[in-house]
Amino acid sequence: MTTTSETTRPTAADAVADLVARSNRLGADPRVTNYAGGNTSAKGTATDPVTGEPVELLWVKGSGGDLGTLTEKNLAALRLDRLRALVGVYPGVEREDEMVAAFDYCLHGKGGAAPSIDTAMHGLVDAAHVDHLHPDAGIAVATAADGEALTREIYGDDVVWVPWRRPGFQLGLDIAAIKAENPQAIGCILGGHGITAWGATSDEAEQRSLSIIRRAEEFVAARTEALAAEGRHPFGAVRPGFEALPEGERRAKAAALAPVIRGLASTDAPQVGHFTDSDVVLDFVARTELGRLAALGTSCPDHFLRTKVSPLVVDLPADAGIEETVERLTALHADYREAYQGYYDRHATADSPAIRGADPAIVLVPGVGMFSFGRDKQTARVAGEFYVNAINVMRGAEAISTYAPIDEAEKFRIEYWALEEAKLQRMPRPKALATRVALVTGAGSGIGRAIAERLAAEGACVVVADLNLDGAQEVAASLGGDDVAVAVRADVTSAQDVAAMVDAAALAFGGVDLVVNNAGLSISKPLLETTEKDWDLQHDVMAKGSFLVAREAARAMIAQRMGGDIVYIASKNSLFAGPNNIAYSATKADQAHQVRLLAAELGEHQIRVNGINPDGVVRGSGIFAGGWGAKRAAVYGVDEQDLGAYYAQRTLLKREVLPEHVAAAVFALTGPDLAQTTGLHVPVDSGVAAAFLR
Template sequence: MTDEHPQVAALLARSHRLGADPRNTNYAGGNTSAKAAVPDPVTGDDVELMWVKGSGGDLGTLTTGGLAALRVDRLRALRARYPGVEREDEMVEAFDHCLHGRGWLPGGEGTAPSIDTAMHGLLDAAHVDHLHPDSGIALACAADGERLTAECFGDTVAWVPWRRPGFQLGLDIAAVKDANPRAIGCVLGGHGITAWGDTAEECERNSLHIIRTAEAFLAERGKAEPFGPVRPGYEPLHEDARRERAAALAPVLRGLASTDHPQVGHFTDTEPVLDFLARTEHPRLAALGTSCPDHFLRTKVRPLVLDLPPDTPYGETVARLRELHEAYRADYRAYYERHAGPGSPAMRGADPAVVLVPGVGMFSYGRAKQTARVAGEFYLNAVNVMRGAEAVSSYAPIEEPEKFRIEYWELEEAKLRRMPAPKPLATRVALVTGGGSGIGRAIAHRLAAEGACVVVADRDAESAATVAGELGGPDTAVPVTVDVTSEEQVDAALRESVLAFGGVDLVVNNAGISLSKPLLETTAEDWDRQHSIMARGSFLTSRAAARVLTAQGMGGDIVYIASKNGVVAGPDNIAYGAAKADQSHQVRLLAAELGAHGIRVNGINPDGVVRGSGIFAGGWGAQRAAVYGVEEEKLGEFYAGRTLLKREVLPEHVANAVFALTGGDLTHTTGAHLPVDAGVAAAFLR
């Protein structure tokens, strides 16, 4: 099949519309399907196919490559082979034998069928939507959800008691539909909603009707303060104070959340989160944990909740967080041991994925920025569910043993095993000064390509934003405007970094400027300007970074882009060479001081980088060409000619050296200077 089937096009369009509105479903949550008869390429006879969103992916961005195409007759024939609920996981492998061939999707694409395939295939409906709207889950997680569903919808929406996703749930929903001919869908206890229709339009209309009707029901019937009154002293701090406290706590929390595995962080201080944490009932509700399987797979069964008001002194707050973290880890280990059986996967880690700090906000964690952000979004979904359930009833999530069965489900474990190996700098957060152009831009690109989250710091806001955009946007890189000579701006840049990614692991002091003048023509202003940017700027950046790195307790790297001019006494170069020598000795001094914290400090000594360099384009090239008596356009060739290897140094060569020092192979190297000069004998270190 080379042309997209009309039903596939309609399915994708419907999925995109539903997935674009967070009221309808959460990120990567839910699945949609369509059935239609198509000619079998072997027999020529019509065969009924089902296209369904496969394992992983997101409805809002679903493509044909995210669909699985299965033969409906073979899928339904599996009912005769079903071994029962205790062995229903075996049916997922059986779905592979129902696939109609990858050629039934444009481009021969396709993905593995998900656990929810049975829900769609066993249902006698041409189009099916399974979604996780907050309003629907609020009814699904209410203590008397079945009664409330009947009150809200009458006999047009049925109730299906909690059942773990799988083949049996598909059978249950099919039976409910057959028994309720007026029903357009159902509420799945503790889970979400499923809707169906004869056409794509009818199915989407029915899904939206269930979601919006539930929203209206909760709004009209719900009490005004479902989370209770505001607890005095737990009101949100004013924005500036709130973000300052968040930035101070973020490195500490990231270090705690990374006890078992390094994590990237995300911070959320939206009004719904702050309101929840200000209310008297939030400790009780948070302790109950999330309910929908999609929620607690990403948030763990419950968050860590700080039990102090936001104006508590910082030291007391940190001490209490450390106590709570130890208690959380002990509780999680006990939870695992209560429910784990001989065949259970090993415990993945006992650290929280979500930390709630009243008056400040929510910190969420994951192996990547997107994962951390999505964990926070899912907990906000859970807060909305709690609000709805408490407004009309009481919040009653599924029982703990069922949560464990989902969290340590072998099928979920298999998904984790299929994930690609992490890149060398995955989970690491890098800040690159002067990252908006030249060497800094090349470094930012290389670090991002190796898996790091990157803060592109530059005094030119437009350049920083451009490079951050090149790297993929806020889940990979953020821009920060900073003049490294300003103590206030440098400290602010580090605050922005930890609020964006939870902390910092790798700092590259790259910002620089050059003036080439003989001693007698070098003014005090020339001297001060170069030392202010390179010597002072590196000092300020390293000091601010060291505060974060030591608070995290995860070690880290500081790399100085120094110069062979810090070693070689070149002509007409007193201010620049002396500033670079200052940077070079900072490497040694900080390596000696910070080593006890596991922080490695190293330097890179490039030769002149002409092509792609902002410094050389800004006048330095013309000045150095005049010193050496060559044409400016041949300066790079001149530099290469005087090296042992006869090669020109480019920005990417310096970037390669940064990665070599920080990518994991040189774990025992600190206080070193790595030449990137193609061999300048006069710059050999002694």
């Protein structure tokens, strides 16, 4: 590989391949950089398709990309001559935001991904390869009160201190000048922000990045050990009574609090939640310095853009009761909203974006852990991961000095940056069920699986519950993994299992908004052959089971104060009287009346309860495959393989009903278009006149 000052550069293919490989390695280690944080670049030569002449290019991670999963399509490609020519038209720091739009005029061909604000740093620094990263140890040095002196102590003249400056064109000019003035330097510490390193080859840039990080880690570790030898901790002593609760007790309390906290965090806009009780979090919330450090907030721009300027901290001991904690949370949330509004009012100007909501993104509960929130599960999870990064930064900074993040006004300038607002406005519109948490029973196969698939496709997070855990896990994995769906084994006849299932929804996604009572079985026998055991089993699974699920779901929904939907998959048999079906049809009638009763009772909580009456869903049905189909076919005198067609021919539309048709009805009832509908039964039977609602 060659340096940028030489006349030749690596070929496009070599430069891009090296860049992608290096980026993936760096992004795979959370100690090196956080999700979607930092950026990397390479310079090389390609052929201009118009002139046929060689042209020098810069490939740099595009806006919003993630190093760990970076591919070539996530790179922006710009002409170096045009990018560097922007220096001559740069209007100054007060107007530097205009330079981002100017990057579009430097793109090579279609340009690939959208260039980020850090493009200038990569293009203006005279090095073939540049890394800009957000390692916890590096940010600890960058946010230490005497970070500049510590940089000299740790690195000598190998690494240069750069005072805080908001990312942008001027920061690129600053770093380019520092590199030119310090030819011995391998990189720099960006005050309040992170690190940047460079090299003549991809390997050299990577090794220099890792060297800067390793030396910071070793320095922090040595200082931490020295404190420990003196009996001290960067976060102070453990407060008696604030230690982590035992795991079972801790997670039970978290599950009870999660819907309440989610409801509070969704005051301005619905949010999805994520719960973390890692040792890092539990130790932080148990320490005496929690209040002081949490109030200072995070520093790295990537951190507080996702975590907000500071978290909400519950100031009660670990053994505080649920009722007391909920009461305190409600008061603290009101205080937080008032303080956040004050923060906005202090710094907003006439051209600032409107306030994006005053609810916390991070809530810390001593003895329990951390709740984080976002527009979807991934965003909520990443917000939590970023706050863990922030805890690591604070611990490191307190070990080597005093944590001193950038001041509040600078945080506001980034949080309410017009460029960030434009990025938010470019995001695709959310799907119809975005932010909603759905729980579907009997979702491991058949109708339940189709419902889970449709709800996930419409943007919901889904808890796939089934007596068959293997089937539930297969469905959840097919929906996209833990950020979309989780699997739970649940026997709906067990109150304990049902409560655990709703708790699982709370711990996975913050609560529950949409429940589908679908779990069922079917016993097809004449009256005289139906045993008490048959009757009890049929009613336990569908009548009692639906009641238990609705009760626990309603408890969580009421705690959330966000409304909700409960849908019963009943049957046309709840209305239609057929032979040899006493146990099944009676339980379906029970379910149908539960819909009416609960719609009347739960309406005051904005919880809508509706039902669906399918008929003859043969294909893909677990019930029919389990023997019910053969018995019903015998009743009607047809071959089992022809049962679906038989059911279709007796309907008005002469069309077979499939699981996806039932799923479509669930979406219709729970989506935005029927928001004023409750107590309704929707037939999905292709028209069975005898089952018309009267």
